[in-house]
Amino acid sequence: MSGHKIHRNTLQRTVILEELQKLNSHPTASELHILVQKRLPKISLGTVYRNLEYLSRRGLAQKLTISGNETRFDATVEHHQHVRCVQCSRVDDAAVPPFALPHAGLQDVGGYKILGYRLEFYGVCPECRRTGSESGEDSDPHDNQ
Amino acid sequence: MSGHKIHRNTLQRTVILEELQKLNSHPTASELHILVQKRLPKISLGTVYRNLEYLSRRGLAQKLTISGNETRFDATVEHHQHVRCVQCSRVDDAAVPPFALPHAGLQDVGGYKILGYRLEFYGVCPECRRTGSESGEDSDPHDNQ
DNA sequence: CTGTCTGCAAATGGTTTGCACCATA
C-alpha cells in the first residue's frame, strides 16, 4: 500500500484508444486488432487485450460482455444501452429514451449492494430483416437465445 | 423442409432438467455436470452441454449469458431479472417489481425489430459485503466491469 | 432396425500469461 504505479503512454496504447473512439461499432478485441494493425503492423493481439483491459480499468473504455461469445468494447463511457442482433451478433447503441428505473427498491435487491444495471435489447437488425434468413432447424420456433 | 425430427427422452436429458429445476442458483454447465454426476456417474460434460442447448431451444431452460465468462442456465423460463456479484460472480434472481418499459419506442430501435430485452443488475452480494475484500490494485477505483 | 443420443477425446476459439527484449519517463 505505498506507491502508485507509473503509467506510460505508448504508441500502441494511444492508437488503440484512438481507433476505438473512431468507431461506434463495438468491436471485439480481434476486430480492433485488425484495424490497429493498419497503423501498427507489428502489434500483437495480446497487446490489444492488455490495453483494452487497461483502458476499461481507467474508465476510458467499457467492456460490454453483451450476451454472445466475444466481449465487445466501447469508448463511450457514459451509461447507455445496446441492441444486439440475434442473427448476425452485431451490436448497436440503443437510442432509447432514458426511463426511470425504480430506484426505490434498487438499493437492496436480495441483500445485494446494487452498483448499477445494464439493459440490453435483442432483436433483428435492419440488414438481417431484409435478407430475412430463418434458422428453422427445428419444429419449435423458440429462440431463448 | 419435410419431416420433424424425433426427439427422444433419455435418462440423461431427464435428470439434467430435473436437477436444473431443483436449483435456483443459475449453475454453469460444469456445476450442473457435477450435480448430475451424483445420479449418473458416467455422464459426460459434453452431454450436459448438448442437453442444455437442446432444452433452451425447446423453451424448457434459459441460457443467461450474463456478463462474465461462463454461460449460466436457468430452468425458469418466464422473463425475470438477475443480479450478478461483481466480486464472486454468483448470480441471483432480482426480485425487482416489474416496471413499465417504454414499449412505445421499443418496436423500432435503430431499425431493429426488437424481440425482447434483458435487464441485469450488478453489485456486491451479501456474502461479499460481509467479507468486504477490496481489489484495490490500482490508483483508480473504477470498476467498469 | 433406424436414427438419435451418449461417452470419450480431440479440436476450437476467445482470452490470458510467461518470458526476453524494447522503450518510456
Added chain:
DNA sequence: TATGGTGCAAACCATTTGCAGACAG
C-alpha cells in the same frame, strides 16, 4: 537506467464436435 510495455508463443478454459457404440421408439 529502471521498470512498465510489447511481441511471440504457449497455456487456459469454456464450449463444440467427430466418431463408434448404446439405446429409445
